[in-house]
Amino acid sequence: MSLLRNDPPPLFRPPAEAESVIVRVAFGCPHPACAFCGMYRSGPYRPRDAADVSAEIRAAAREQPGARRVFLADGDALRLGFDRLAAVLGELAAAFPALARVNSYANGSSILALGREGLASLRARRLDTLYMGLESGDPAVLRRMGKAETVDGMVEAGRLAREAGLKMSVIVLLGLGGPDGSAAHARATAEALNRMQPRLLSALRVIPVPGTPLARWEEEGAFRRLSEFEAVRELRDLAAALTLEGTVFRANHVSNVLPVEARFPRDRAVLLASLDALLDSGRLDATRPAPRPPWL
Numbered sequence: 001m002s003l004l005r006n007d008p009p010p011l012f013r014p015p016a017e018a019e020s021v022i023v024r025v026a027f028g029c030p031h032p033a034c035a036f037c038g039m040y041r042s043g044p045y046r047p048r049d050a051a052d053v054s055a056e057i058r059a060a061a062r063e064q065p066g067a068r069r070v071f072l073a074d075g076d077a078l079r080l081g082f083d084r085l086a087a088v089l090g091e092l093a094a095a096f097p098a099l100a101r102v103n104s105y106a107n108g109s110s111i112l113a114l115g116r117e118g119l120a121s122l123r124a125r126r127l128d129t130l131y132m133g134l135e136s137g138d139p140a141v142l143r144r145m146g147k148a149e150t151v152d153g154m155v156e157a158g159r160l161a162r163e164a165g166l167k168m169s170v171i172v173l174l175g176l177g178g179p180d181g182s183a184a185h186a187r188a189t190a191e192a193l194n195r196m197q198p199r200l201l202s203a204l205r206v207i208p209v210p211g212t213p214l215a216r217w218e219e220e221g222a223f224r225r226l227s228e229f230e231a232v233r234e235l236r237d238l239a240a241a242l243t244l245e246g247t248v249f250r251a252n253h254v255s256n257v258l259p260v261e262a263r264f265p266r267d268r269a270v271l272l273a274s275l276d277a278l279l280d281s282g283r284l285d286a287t288r289p290a291p292r293p294p295w296l
C-alpha cells in the first residue's frame with residue numbers, strides 16, 4: 001500500500017499514552033535507519049506547520065477540555081528545538097487548564113542539544129516524561145543495527161534530563177545481539193542503565209518486523225532470534241546486573257515470553273528467583289524462538 005501525498009503518515013505512541021491527547025508536532029523520525037524498526041518508514045522527518053498544530057490543539061481542547069496528559073508525536077518532538085517546544089507547551093497550557101504533564105519520544109542527541117537549562121525550562125512548562133530507545137548498551141550491537149545514537153551520548157542525555165527534573169522512560173530490546181551476543185548485550189545494557197538510572201524501564205523482545213532489514217537478515221540466516229529459553233535467560237542476565245535505585249521495570253509487552261513487572265531495588269531478589277525457577281522448570285522451548293505475536 002502506498003501513501004498518497006497528502007495522507008498523514010501512520011501514528012505511533014507508547015502504550016502508556018493510550019489515554020493521552022495526542023498532538024502531532026512533527027512527522028517521522030530524524031534517523032529512520034534502525035534495522036529493527038518498522039515505524040516512520042513513509043517519509044523523512046519534518047516539523048509540522050505551526051498553524052496546523054495550533055488548529056489541532058484547539059480542536060482537541062474542544063473535545064477534551066479537562067485533559068491532563070498530552071503526548072507530542074511523532075518520533076522525536078525534542079528535535080524541534082527550544083523555541084518551538086516552548087511555544088507548543090505554552091499553547092497547550094492555555095488550551096488545557098488542568099494540564100499536568102506533556103510527554104514525548106526523544107532521541108539522545110535531541111535531549112543533549114537542549115542543554116541543562118533548556119531542559120529545566122521545558123520541565124517548568126510541564127514537559128514531564130521522555131521515552132528514549134536505548135535498545136542496547138553494547139556499541140557493536142547499535143552499530144550493526146544502524147542506530148545513529150551512541151551509548152555514551154544516550155547515557156549522558158538520560159542523566160542530563162534527570163538532573164533537569166524530567167522522567168526518563170527507557171526501552172531496551174531483548175535479543176538484539178542474537179544468541180551469540182546475548183551475554184555481552186545483557187551485561188553492557190545493564191551497565192548503561194545503571195549509569196543512567198531511569199525512572200521507568202521497559203524490556204521488549206525484538207521481533208523482526210516484515211519489510212525491515214532485520215527481517216531480511218533473518219530470512220538470509222544472518223540474524224537469529226533467541227529461543228524462549230534464551231530470551232528468559234537474557235532477561236535474567238540483565239536483571240541480575242542491574243543496580244537501579246528507584247526504577248519501575250516492565251517486560252510485559254505482548255512480545256515478551258512472560259509478563260514481568262517489578263520495582264528496583266525492592267523486587268530484584270524475588271524477580272531473579274522467579275526467573276531462575278522458570279529457567280529450571282523445563283517448560284521453556286530451547287530450540288525455537290517464541291511464537292510471533294498475532295499482530296505481526
Ligand code: SF4
Nearest residue numbers: 029031032033034037
Ligand atoms: S528505533 Fe527510534 S530512532 Fe530508530 S528508526 Fe525507529 S523511531 Fe527512529
